[in-house]
Amino acid sequence: xxxxxxxxxxxxxxxxxxxxxxxxxxxxxxxxxxxxxxxxxxxxxxxxxxxxxxxxxxxxxxxxxxxxxxxxxxxxxxxxxxxxxxxxxxxxxxxxxxxxxxxxxxxxxxxxxxxxxxxxxxxxxxxxxxxxxxxxxxxxxxxxxxxxxxxxxxx
Amino acid sequence: xxxxxxxxxxxxxxxxxxxxxxxxxxxxxxxxxxxxxxxxxxxxxxxxxxxxxxxxxxxxxxxxxxxxxxxxxxxxxxxxxxxxxxxxxxxxxxxxxxxxxxxxxxxxxxxxxxxxxxxxxxxxxxxxxxxxxxxxxxxxxxxxxxxxxxxxxxxxxxxx
Numbered sequence: 467x468x469x470x471x472x473x474x475x476x477x478x479x480x481x482x483x484x485x486x487x488x489x490x491x492x493x494x495x496x497x498x499x500x501x502x503x504x505x506x507x508x509x510x511x512x513x514x515x516x517x518x519x520x521x522x523x524x525x526x527x528x529x530x531x532x533x534x535x536x537x538x539x540x541x542x543x544x545x546x547x548x549x550x551x552x553x554x555x556x557x558x559x560x561x562x563x564x565x566x567x568x569x570x571x572x573x574x575x576x577x578x579x580x581x582x583x584x585x586x587x588x589x590x591x592x593x594x595x596x597x598x599x600x601x602x603x604x605x606x607x608x609x610x611x612x613x614x615x616x617x618x619x620x621x
Numbered sequence: 622x623x624x625x626x627x628x629x630x631x632x633x634x635x636x637x638x639x640x641x642x643x644x645x646x647x648x649x650x651x652x653x654x655x656x657x658x659x660x661x662x663x664x665x666x667x668x669x670x671x672x673x674x675x676x677x678x679x680x681x682x683x684x685x686x687x688x689x690x691x692x693x694x695x696x697x698x699x700x701x702x703x704x705x706x707x708x709x710x711x712x713x714x715x716x717x718x719x720x721x722x723x724x725x726x727x728x729x730x731x732x733x734x735x736x737x738x739x740x741x742x743x744x745x746x747x748x749x750x751x752x753x754x755x756x757x758x759x760x761x762x763x764x765x766x767x768x769x770x771x772x773x774x775x776x777x778x779x780x781x
Contacts, residue, residue: 470647480643527650580776590752594767596647616775617751618717619735 469519470529472507472556472598473498480527489522490515497532505531505556507598512536512554531556533600535607540599542566543587544613555600559584559593566613584611632690633662639691639761640665654766655680657701663688666699669766671713671773674780681713681722681773683732685765691758693738694765697730698722706730715779717772734772736765 471479481496489504493515497504504513506522507529513522524530533555540562541550549571553562563584567574574582585592586602587610593602602609629637639645640656648654657666665687668680683696698707709724721734731739735747735754748755757764772778 470643478643478647480646529647576776585753592753595771596651616717617754619720619733619747619751619754 467526469524469527471496472529472531472601473501474533474535474555474600474603476601478601483519485520485524486518488515489513489517489519492519492530493532498534500534501532503533503536503555505533505554505600507531507556508558508561509556510554529556529598531598531600533603535600535603537607538599538603539606539608541587541608541610542571542584542613543610544572547572553599555598555603557599558595559597559599560595562599562611563595566611572613581615582613583616585614586610587612630662632688632692633660636660636662636665636687636690636762639763644760644763645766648763648766648770653770657682663690666701667762667766668701669769669773671718672775672778674778677713677780681707681769683769685762687762691761693756693758694736694762695731695738695740696765696769698732711781713773713778713781716775716777718775718778721769721772732769734765734768736768 467485468480468482471481493502493504535555537552538555539552541548551565565571567579583592599609652670654667654669657668663686664684666682666684668682670680682699682701684699685694685696687694698712700707706729712722712724721732723733726733727739731737733740735741735751736756741747754768
């Protein structure tokens, strides 16, 4: 079967694997050096190394994340304030946005929420909501994001 | 005598490679966009899904002109069955979607977004004002599709 593999600072890959291989074998064959931990997209718990892909519930065209980081520390800046939280490496930017704009984050109104997006601090990059937070992590397993107004392309 | 096989141009080969790549396929699998029909180089039509709105289609097709790919691309909002640009009445309204699909820009033949080749040529200040929304040759067609998908899923997108 084919599955999507996300990793730290690496292009998204679509790879061919057998569903009978273990998580450990998947990480060993397809992970970057030192990356032994595997998550299913938007699932908090890391997968057991000895479990097969089939038993872990990884199906055709599933998205997984392979990382050396146990958790990713995410810091979001907004309006002169900042809030931090740890996420699994396979958490999508959409999930981080939900937290950052929700009651445990900056508690934006629905109207404000619709007008904002997440961008990588001090860059012009706005990651797609389907990207994994672990893909954006630095060597210290952390990411800084700005909750910024969406650009209106007028004029 | 058999005709010699036509050699594929580098821009067409690069586009086909991106269509088969993980970025495009992941969006296709997630129902965000789909290639409609084949590639008739330098044209390809891709339908992008839209948030549900009463009386509105679930997707909007864009007919891309891709010569020079992955250097740039321009897209026309496209009527799939009639093979023409969408009329003003058929285009998305509200918010950034309404802006992107405005019918009064370039005769409605190009999307009004910074990643569109024609639109950015008409706006010399966009590269500095909207660098995050520019076409990215390293990402290719999905850099354009992500912007279109995003504006069609914003709360202020009002349907047609």
